[in-house]
Amino acid sequence: MKLNRIALAVALCALMTVVAFAADLTGTWVVKQPGRDGSTRDVNYTFKVDGKTLTGTAPGRQGADIAIKDGTVDGDNFSFSVERPGRDGQTMTVKYTGKISGDTITLSTQMGGNAVEMKGERKK
Numbered sequence: 001m002k003l004n005r006i007a008l009a010v011a012l013c014a015l016m017t018v019v020a021f022a023a024d025l026t027g028t029w030v031v032k033q034p035g036r037d038g039s040t041r042d043v044n045y046t047f048k049v050d051g052k053t054l055t056g057t058a059p060g061r062q063g064a065d066i067a068i069k070d071g072t073v074d075g076d077n078f079s080f081s082v083e084r085p086g087r088d089g090q091t092m093t094v095k096y097t098g099k100i101s102g103d104t105i106t107l108s109t110q111m112g113g114n115a116v117e118m119k120g121e122r123k124k
Helices: 002-020
Strands: 027-034 040-050 053-059 065-067 069-074 077-085 091-101 104-111 114-122
Touching (some): 065 077
Antiparallel strands (some): 027 040
16 A cells, blocks of 8 residues: 555656656747748747647738647647638648747748748747
8 A cells, every 4th residue: 555655656756747847838939931032031939838738829921920729739749720811812721840949949831832840949
């Protein structure tokens, strides 16, 4: 009986340690977004984490922000989607995956049929 309590206490301590060291994605991130001409521009993504749920905004056209949908966080990995205006009044869903490491993130998505990887840093 005493051995079971000790094992439970050790397991709980290990779980709390993992949670304590999980990277915090909450905040504003400046991401280098590639342009069609090969240049990059700085754009802001704002994230808020509540448990495993990710919300926030992504950059849209002409400076308007777009709400993040279906956002999830799993340790250092995260994913979300945004609905962007497309042609003829249609909307298109763009899915992102990412990884956080300290004050840097990597975002991956598909644009125009091509895989795009972007790097960003926490805005200070």
